[in-house]
Amino acid sequence: MQELDTAGLGSVRVTRQSDTVVILEKDLATEQMVLAMGPQHPSTHGVLKLECLTDGEVITQAEPYLGYLHRCFEKCCENVDYPAVVPYTDRLDYLAGMNSEFSYAITVEKLLDIEIPRRVEFIRVIVAELNRIASHLVAIGTYGIDLGAFTPFLFCFRDREIILGLLEWASGARMLYNYIWVGGLAYDVPTDFLKRVKEFVTYFRPKARELSELLTENEIFVKRTLGIGIMPADVAINYGWSGPMLRGSGVKWDLRRNDPYSIYPELDFKVPVPDGKLSVIGDCLSRHLVRAWEMDESLKIIEQCIDKMPSAEGFNPRSAIPKRIRPKAGEVYGRAENPRGELGFYIESDGKSTKPLRCKARSSCFVNLSAMKDLSKGQLIPDLVAIIGSIDIVLGEVDR
Amino acid sequence: MEEGKNISQSLQESAAAYSIIHEKFGSAISDFDANETMPFFEVVDTSLWTEIALFMREHPKLQFNYMACLTGVDYPAEEKLGIICNFESLALLNHKLAVKVKCARNGGSIPSVACVWHTANWHEREAYDMFGMLFTGHPELKRILCPDDWEGYPLRKDYKVQDQYHGIKVPY
Numbered sequence: 013m014q015e016l017d018t019a020g021l022g023s024v025r026v027t028r029q030s031d032t033v034v035i036l037e038k039d040l041a042t043e044q045m046v047l048a049m050g051p052q053h054p055s056t057h058g059v060l061k062l063e064c065l066t067d068g069e070v071i072t073q074a075e076p077y078l079g080y081l082h083r084c085f086e087k088c089c090e091n092v093d094y095p096a097v098v099p100y101t102d103r104l105d106y107l108a109g110m111n112s113e114f115s116y117a118i119t120v121e122k123l124l125d126i127e128i129p130r131r132v133e134f135i136r137v138i139v140a141e142l143n144r145i146a147s148h149l150v151a152i153g154t155y156g157i158d159l160g161a162f163t164p165f166l167f168c169f170r171d172r173e174i175i176l177g178l179l180e181w182a183s184g185a186r187m188l189y190n191y192i193w194v195g196g197l198a199y200d201v202p203t204d205f206l207k208r209v210k211e212f213v214t215y216f217r218p219k220a221r222e223l224s225e226l227l228t229e230n231e232i233f234v235k236r237t238l239g240i241g242i243m244p245a246d247v248a249i250n251y252g253w254s255g256p257m258l259r260g261s262g263v264k265w266d267l268r269r270n271d272p273y274s275i276y277p278e279l280d281f282k283v284p285v286p287d288g289k290l291s292v293i294g295d296c297l298s299r300h301l302v303r304a305w306e307m308d309e310s311l312k313i314i315e316q317c318i319d320k321m322p323s324a325e326g327f328n329p330r331s332a333i334p335k336r337i338r339p340k341a342g343e344v345y346g347r348a349e350n351p352r353g354e355l356g357f358y359i360e361s362d363g364k365s366t367k368p369l370r371c372k373a374r375s376s377c378f379v380n381l382s383a384m385k386d387l388s389k390g391q392l393i394p395d396l397v398a399i400i401g402s403i404d405i406v407l408g409e410v411d412r
Numbered sequence: 413m414e415e416g417k418n419i420s421q422s423l424q425e426s427a428a429a430y431s432i433i434h435e436k437f438g439s440a441i442s443d444f445d446a447n448e449t450m451p452f453f454e455v456v457d458t459s460l461w462t463e464i465a466l467f468m469r470e471h472p473k474l475q476f477n478y479m480a481c482l483t484g485v486d487y488p489a490e491e492k493l494g495i496i497c498n499f500e501s502l503a504l505l506n507h508k509l510a511v512k513v514k515c516a517r518n519g520g521s522i523p524s525v526a527c528v529w530h531t532a533n534w535h536e537r538e539a540y541d542m543f544g545m546l547f548t549g550h551p552e553l554k555r556i557l558c559p560d561d562w563e564g565y566p567l568r569k570d571y572k573v574q575d576q577y578h579g580i581k582v583p584y
Contacts, residue, residue, distance in 0.1 A: 079557040086542070087566055122449050249477050249502050252531030265503050344449040345481060345498045345510065358483045358496065374481040382534040411557060 042067055049396070051080050057154065057400070058407030062384070064396070071396055074388035076381060081411035089371035094120055094337040095194055097371065102188040104355070104373060105409040107150050110136075110143035110179070111350040112409075113192035118273050119346025119357040120194045123339035126332050132196050133275045134321045135329075138209065139179060139191065141310040141317075145216070146175040147351035148303045148310075151404040155300060156227055158401040159236045164226045171219055174212055181205065194337055197329035206318050213311050220311075224304050228290070228297075237297040241387050241399035244294055251383040254376055255353025256306065257403065259285050260299035267349035279316050281309045296402035303351075303404070338366050345374075352376045352404055373412055377405045425507035426451040429474055437464055452496070452510035458522055461513050462549070465525040468499065468509075476509065478502035479529040484539030488569045491517045493545045495536075497525075515545050524550035542567035 025037040050061040059080035065073040085104065089097050101116045102109035114136055121128065153168030176186045182201050183191035191198050227233050243253070248261040258265055266283040268276040284305035291297035341363025347356035353376030360370040380403050388396050423446060430444040430453055440457040441464065455461050468476040476499040483496045494514035501507050515522050524547035526533040536547045537556040544565035547553055554560065563574045573582050 079555075079559070082557045084566060087571075246477075247530070250530050252479055252529065263503055270503075270506070342447055342449050343452075343496070343510075347480070354480065356481050356498070358481055358498070360485070370483070370485055372481070372483040374483075378534065378538075379531055382531060386530075 044072065047393075049074075051077075057405055058410075060381075060400075060405065060407055060410070062388075062396070062400075064388075064393070066393065069392050071388050071391050071393060074384060074396060076384050078378075078381075078407070078410055081407045083412065085412040086370075086372055089368055091367065093366045094339070094368060095333075097368070098193060099188065099190045101373075102190060103408060104375065104412060105147075105350060105352060105377070105406050106187055107406055108143050108147040108351045109187055109189045110139045110192060111147075111348065112355060113189065114140050114274075115346065115348035115350065115355045116357055117192050117194050118348060119344055119359055120337070120339060122344045122346050123342060123359065123361055124195065124334065124337065125340075126195050126334065128195065128332055129327065129329075130275075131200075131322045131324065131327050132329055132332070134317045135197060135201055136192055137274055137276070137279075138201075138206075138314055138317045139182060139189075141313050142175050142179060142209070144351045145307050145310050146172045146179075148307050149175075151303055151351070152223065152227065152300065155401040155404070156233070158397050159233060161227060161230065161233055164223060167219070167223055167226070171216060174215075178205070178208060178212065181208075193330070193333060195333035196331065200324060200327060200329045206321065209314060210318055213315055217308075217311060220304070220307050228301060228304060234297060236394075236398055237291075237300060237402070238295060239292045240296045240395050241391065241402060242292060242294045243383065243387060247386075248294070248383075251386075252379040253353065253383065254379070255350065256299055256302040257353060257380050259283065259302045260402075261294040262286060262288075262298075267347060267354060271347070273346075273348060275317075278320070279313050281313050284309065296398050299402045299404075336366060339363070347374070350376055352406065352409070353380060355409075373409075375409045375412060377403070377407075377409045378412075381405055381410055420448070422508065423448060423451055425505075426509045429476075429507050429509050432471060432473055433464065433468065436467060440464070450498075450510050451508075452512055454512040454514070458513055458515060462523040462525055462528065464511075465528045468511075469528055473505075475501045475504045477504060479525075479531050479535070482532060482535035482539060484543040484545070484567065486517075486543055486568045487514070488517070490514075493517050493520055493543050493568075495522060495539055495545075497532075519546075521546035521548050523548050524553075526550055541565075544568070 026033050026035055045066050047064045047066050051059040061077040063075045064071050085100055088100055098113055101112040104112050149168040149172040153165040156164040180186045183189040243261050245261045245263050248258050262285055264283050264285050269283055286293050286298040286301055339361040343360045345358045347354050355376055356374035358372040359368050362369050387399055440460045442454040442456050445452050468474050478500045480498040480500055485494045492514045494512055497511045499509050513522050524536055536550055540553055541555040541558055564571055
């Protein structure tokens with residue numbers, strides 16, 4: 013077949029006659045069209061508006077508009093005591109409330125001079141990792157739905173329900189826990205809780221494999237995600253990406269390893285990064301794979317915690333909680349590895365008040381989403397859906 | 413005990429990074445505040461901020477390639493607004509340092525570093541949205557979380573919420 017040089021002709025309409033290509037029309041004017049995706053659109057995972065400038069099927073520019081869920085988190089924090097901020101942090105990333113509380117608690121504890129009981133640390137890690145699995149299940153399930161796979165979603169939510177049941181048993185709430193407090197925990201875990209968690213781990217291992225057979229090895233799913241929305245590692249770092257997004261670009265960076273907190277240094281787990289065999293490093297499939305692999309690592313962490321956990325004898329989860337939380341004057345930036353990346357808190361205390369002078373939440377989704385403009389340039393509209401899904405945003409955390 | 417040792421080591425690394433910047437920029441930056449929780453320095457000559465930022469990113473012994481956070485702050489007592497940036501050399505040198513930049517409370521401006529770190533783009537928009545300091549050289553400085561026609565800057569300490577927004581009563 014003869015190749016035709018159409019450079020400088022603008023858009024052309026061609027027809028093929030046996031072996032040659034004949035130009036029927038040239039300089040066809042294409043009209044750019046503005047396509048508003050959202051705020052009410054299932055694939056934007058909440059209330060996010062994307063204003064896309066499209067040239068046919070191709071997106072020339074996509075501009076995200078946010079703030080539909082803005083609830084003045086930071087202003088609220090300045091008006092309540094330190095412990096009262098904890099329930100607000102649940103409402104940041106409502107799919108991973110435990111992790112948000114964990115991040116806030118360790119940040120404030122840096123300004124306080126208290127020693128956390130060892131059992132508290134273990135329970136914190138167990139519930140946080142359980143919540144991480146639940147959050148990744150939502151991410152993977154809804155990502156499947158975005159790309160037209162319905163069954164994995166049902167499987168994910170079936171298993172997530174068990175985790176939510178366990179966390180409800182421990183804390184009393186399904187999603188907005190208020191369980192990890194500054195300096196301790198609200199309650200000790202119920203009797204038999206660890207036994208049930210162990211049962212869940214045994215139950216979930218084969219289910220996770222089944223899930224990956226359904227999605228990761230699914231031809232259609234792979235075709236929709238392989239090589240789409242590639243983000244090179246250095247650009248990802250420059251954009252401030254963190255969590256599975258950054259690891260999807262091949263950077264082995266996990267705060268649980270690289271800036272360790274709590275008891276993570278004692279635990280044995282891997283930081284999975286794509287090696288380029290199953291996916292193109294930095295594409296949507298890589299990010300999905302990292303999440304799928306991370307669930308396995310979380311299971312490992314939970315198992316180890318259960319084995320190493322100190323006994324409940326004479327244990328009071330509130331023993332280290334100060335009567336009045338009044339941190340020393342100073343500033344601190346603390347962070348933890350959330351399912352979606354680095355959730356950081358900047359807290360400034362004047363040393364006199366029981367309320368923070370300034371409390372800023374550095375949201376991982378907010379930062380990850382900021383790359384959307386560059387990531388979507390030149391992509392097809394259906395691929396845009398794949399890209400947003402792979403970023404795995406929770407608008408509660410983006411808008412705060 | 414071991415943890416305390418770790419912290420002071422990271423503090424030493426931050427101090428070493430600071431001394432490199434101080435050597436180059438001298439009195440344009442303040443003394444090093446060596447606290448354990450968040451070691452920082454302040455940029456005195458704010459007009460040099462973008463240059464300092466680029467130096468911090470590019471110098472082979474600094475390589476602050478990752479801006480973890482940018483926080484806007486209001487200092488009503490000093491009549492100033494400011495930003496606090498937390499930097500880190502991610503996966504390279506692994507040291508951390510925080511930088512403070514301040515400007516006048518009314519109509520003050522800070523040079524933008526969105527050209528140095530892409531991530532600063534949205535962070536600066538958020539700081540502008542909440543505090544009202546301007547970022548000179550920012551590619552598209554507009555509100556991000558509040559609506560475009562919102563009045564006032566919500567995170568200032570003396571902020572009073574507007575009565576009406578498009579005919580809707582705001583304080584409830």
